[in-house]
Amino acid sequence: MIIDKDLVAASATPLVLAILSEGESYGYAIIKRVGELSGGELEWTDGMLYPLLHRLERNDLVKAVWAESETGRRRKYYRLTRAGVEQLARQRRQWQVVDQAMRGVWRLAADSASQPA
Amino acid sequence: MVNEGLLEERIGEWRQYFRRRQAVHSADIEELEDHLRSQIDALREAGLHEDEAFLVAVKRLGELDSLSREFANEYSERLWKQLVVSPEIGASWLTAQRDTAAAVGLAIAAGVAIKIPELFGLHISGPRADASFYVRNLSLFALPFLAGFFALKRGLHRRGWYWLAVPFVVAGLVANLMPFKPNSHTETLIAIHLPIALWLMVCFAYAGGQWRRHDQRMNYVRFSGEWFIYYTLIALGGGTLMGFTLFIFRAIGLDAEPALEEWVLPCGATGAVIIGAWLVESKQSVIENMAPVLTWLFTPLFTGLLLIFVVTVLWTGSAIDVEREVLIGFDLLLVLVLGLLLYAISARDSQAPPGRFDVLQLLLVICALIVDAFALCAIAARISEFGFSPNKTAALGMNLLLLVNLGWSAFLYARFLARRISFTRLERWQTAYIPAFAMWTWIVVLLFPVIFNYR
Numbered sequence: 001m002i003i004d005k006d007l008v009a010a011s012a013t014p015l016v017l018a019i020l021s022e023g024e025s026y027g028y029a030i031i032k033r034v035g036e037l038s039g040g041e042l043e044w045t046d047g048m049l050y051p052l053l054h055r056l057e058r059n060d061l062v063k064a065v066w067a068e069s070e071t072g073r074r075r076k077y078y079r080l081t082r083a084g085v086e087q088l089a090r091q092r093r094q095w096q097v098v099d100q101a102m103r104g105v106w107r108l109a110a111d112s113a114s115q116p117a
Numbered sequence: 118m119v120n121e122g123l124l125e126e127r128i129g130e131w132r133q134y135f136r137r138r139q140a141v142h143s144a145d146i147e148e149l150e151d152h153l154r155s156q157i158d159a160l161r162e163a164g165l166h167e168d169e170a171f172l173v174a175v176k177r178l179g180e181l182d183s184l185s186r187e188f189a190n191e192y193s194e195r196l197w198k199q200l201v202v203s204p205e206i207g208a209s210w211l212t213a214q215r216d217t218a219a220a221v222g223l224a225i226a227a228g229v230a231i232k233i234p235e236l237f238g239l240h241i242s243g244p245r246a247d248a249s250f251y252v253r254n255l256s257l258f259a260l261p262f263l264a265g266f267f268a269l270k271r272g273l274h275r276r277g278w279y280w281l282a283v284p285f286v287v288a289g290l291v292a293n294l295m296p297f298k299p300n301s302h303t304e305t306l307i308a309i310h311l312p313i314a315l316w317l318m319v320c321f322a323y324a325g326g327q328w329r330r331h332d333q334r335m336n337y338v339r340f341s342g343e344w345f346i347y348y349t350l351i352a353l354g355g356g357t358l359m360g361f362t363l364f365i366f367r368a369i370g371l372d373a374e375p376a377l378e379e380w381v382l383p384c385g386a387t388g389a390v391i392i393g394a395w396l397v398e399s400k401q402s403v404i405e406n407m408a409p410v411l412t413w414l415f416t417p418l419f420t421g422l423l424l425i426f427v428v429t430v431l432w433t434g435s436a437i438d439v440e441r442e443v444l445i446g447f448d449l450l451l452v453l454v455l456g457l458l459l460y461a462i463s464a465r466d467s468q469a470p471p472g473r474f475d476v477l478q479l480l481l482v483i484c485a486l487i488v489d490a491f492a493l494c495a496i497a498a499r500i501s502e503f504g505f506s507p508n509k510t511a512a513l514g515m516n517l518l519l520l521v522n523l524g525w526s527a528f529l530y531a532r533f534l535a536r537r538i539s540f541t542r543l544e545r546w547q548t549a550y551i552p553a554f555a556m557w558t559w560i561v562v563l564l565f566p567v568i569f570n571y572r
Contacts, residue, residue, distance in 0.1 A: 027148065028155040046156070047179035050148060051191040058467065060539050069151070071158075076148045 001041055008044065012052055014091040015042075017080065020062060021088055024079045026069075027053065053078055061087050124167045128153065135181060141188045142466070153178060213399065219269050220395035227262040227391055228384035242378040249299040253292040256312035259390040261285045264322040266391055270398070271325030280326075284318040288562070295566050302507040303566040310511070314558035316341070317551065334548040339463040340397055342408055342456070347393040355385050409464035413474070416457050416481055423484035430491060437495040444512040447492040451519040454485040458526060462547060467540040471533060479530045482523050489520060507569040511561050518557055522550050 019025060019033045030053075031046050056062045061084035069075040080088070128150065135146050153174050160170035178184070231241070234254075239247045264281055267273075273281065288311055297304040323340060324333035359377050366373040430437075437443065461478055493516065500509060529543045 026151075028152045031152075045179035045184075046152060046177045047149060047184040048187055050145065050152075051187045054145075054468075055191055058539065058541050060541075071154075073151050073154065074147060075151050076144075 003042060008042065011042075012044070012049075013056070014088065014095060016049070016052060016056065017061065017084055017088040017091065020078055020080045021085065024077050026075050026077050030078075056084070060084075124157070124171060127171050131175060135185070141185050145188065149178065216270060216395065216399065219266060220391055223262045223266050224388035224391040224395075227259050228388040230262070231258040231383045231387045232380075241383055243375070249297070249304065252308045253297065253304060253311070254289075255308070256315050257285065257289055257292065259387040260312070260315045260319060262391055263394055264319045266394060267319065267322035267325075271322065273322060273326055277321070277326040281318070281322055284315060288315055291562060291566075295571065297566065297571055302572050303569055306507055306511050306561055306565055310558045310561040314555065314562050317555040317558070320551070331545055331548045334551055335463065335544055338459055338547070338551075339408075340394075342460055342463065343397045344393050346407055346411075347396050348389060351389045351393055352386075355389065408460045412457055412460040412464060416461065416474070416477055419454070419457065420477055420481040420484060423481065423488055427484060427487050430488075437491050443492065444496050444509065444516065447489055448512055448515050448519065451485060451489055451516065451523060454481060455519060455523060458482060458523075459547060462540075462544055465540065467544060469540075471536065475530065475534055479527060479534065482527045482530065486520070486523055486527065489516065492516075493520075507565055507572055510569075511565060514557060514561070518553060522547075522553075 015034060015037075016030060019030050019037075022033075025033070027046075027049055031044060031049060034042055034044060053062065053064075057064050057078070060081055062078045063081050064076050064078050066074055066076050131153070132146055132150060135141055135149070136143065156174035156177060157167065157170045160173055161167060165173065234250065235241065239250050241247075241251055264285070268278060268281060292307060292311065297307070320334065320337045321328045323337045324330065327333050359381060362373050362377060362381075458478065458481075461474075496509070496513065500513070525546060526543065529538065529546055532538045533540055533543060
């Protein structure tokens with residue numbers, strides 16, 4: 001299934017923030033986690049994650065540190081800041097409202113589809 | 118594995134290719150490279166040959182062009198250093214030609230405009246010169262054309278054009294309908310403040326109507342700094358040209374001075390405003406190396422000077438002698454320090470951690486604040502003795518405005534050095550403060566002549 005580009009873009013920030021709320025992580029691992037969570041349905045162009053992460057860093061929602069990885073390469077790790085936690089909570093409330101509305105609308109659509117015209 | 122060397126070579130090529138994109142910094146490339154290598158490792162564990170693994174990993178990372186465009190969108194200050202992002206959204210040859218035509222046309226129009234009042238008997242030089250008229254209206258001959266240049270270049274919508282015209286029309290009415298007495302204080306104030314007020318209005322055209330956006334404002338601040346450098350360079354060249362003209366015509370017994378004063382200087386100086394702006398727009402990458410160099414050179418020098426001054430004042434205990442020009446002098450000092458600060462902010466990578474130069478910058482701001490405090494104490498005594506004059510009030514207002522800006526900047530800078538906040542906050546503060554300057558200069562232009570009865 002190909003998911004609409006705007007939908008992917010809108011969900012990217014809350015997804016990344018939520019994944020980071022599980023603990024410190026880095027780009028490749030975040031992409032992998034997104035794949036796991038969506039059962040492989042949500043495909044990102046991997047590189048696009050980085051401008052997003054950098055924007056979050058600029059807005060003080062995440063903090064980044066360079067450290068050595070287990071393979072010995074230098075790697076940039078991201079961690080949620082307090083502002084990031086607050087932002088995640090806000091986004092979560094917003095998405096819950098959207099989610100609820102969508103559920104209602106699907107139920108309506110299903111009902112009217114089952115009734116003969 | 119046999120082809121380990123080949124894989125390294127491939128990754129090296131990929132890195133080289135990426136490095137040519139100016140919107141992507143080397144630290145970003147390193148991060149992406151780590152991603153690429155992780156992906157390759159995973160794919161090879163799944164059984165792919167390293168060639169295939171490399172190709173798949175690069176493909177999944179995304180096309181280099183679209184990726185670097187995404188980075189450029191995220192970092193507009195890097196975009197600034199790179200004229201053309203990509204042929205798709207950057208300036209093509211055709212639009213470059215159109216810009217050139219617009220710039221030259223508007224520069225000529227500005228040069229002609231300044232000669233039009235002559236037709237109505239308002240002479241710009243000579244014994245019957247009407248200096249008063251030109252002092253009040255000077256900015257109105259150049260800046261509307263500059264605003265027009267940007268409005269054209271950014272494709273400002275029709276409503277935007279109307280809004281843009283408002284301040285210029287108001288300025289024209291104020292400068293010419295109010296009954297100023299020649300050489301009065303309020304006239305001098307208009308001459309100083311009107312260009313600043315209108316310059317800040319050009320920001321609206323520069324941002325293509327999106328003047329509320331912080332990144333657009335920051336770009337305008339950058340533009341102003343670079344424009345100043347270009348204009349100075351053009352002025353130096355023009356001065357040399359005029360010097361030689363005088364010299365060679367004197368050799369054949371002709372005096373070229375009237376022609377220079379009547380035509381070359383006024384037309385050249387107004388036209389150069391637009392040409393300078395056009396050069397900044399089209400040659401950003403040439404000049405962008407200059408602002409940081411100037412900052413690096415002069416920040417230590419000015420910090421040293423101010424430190425020595427503060428120590429001397431404290432040591433000798435001599436109070437600042439309050440002449441009429443003193444407050445304006447200290448205003449200029451603060452403007453200069455603010456200018457250095459803005460150059461430094463605009464040239465700085467906002468993600469870089471605090472460094473030694475940041476400490477120096479903070480020291481400079483603090484020294485300027487201390488020196489200004491001395492001056493303010495002295496001036497307060499004088500005002501309580503002689504009351505408010507238009508000059509003193511305007512200078513004092515500007516001084517307080519700058520003081521608030523620099524004081525809060527110093528506070529934010531200290532917090533940044535303590536790693537409590539990110540550098541972006543400092544940028545935001547500067548861009549958010551610009552409307553305060555605009556409001557104050559318009560207050561001086563519109564209200565001061567009336568309040569002080571055209572003194």
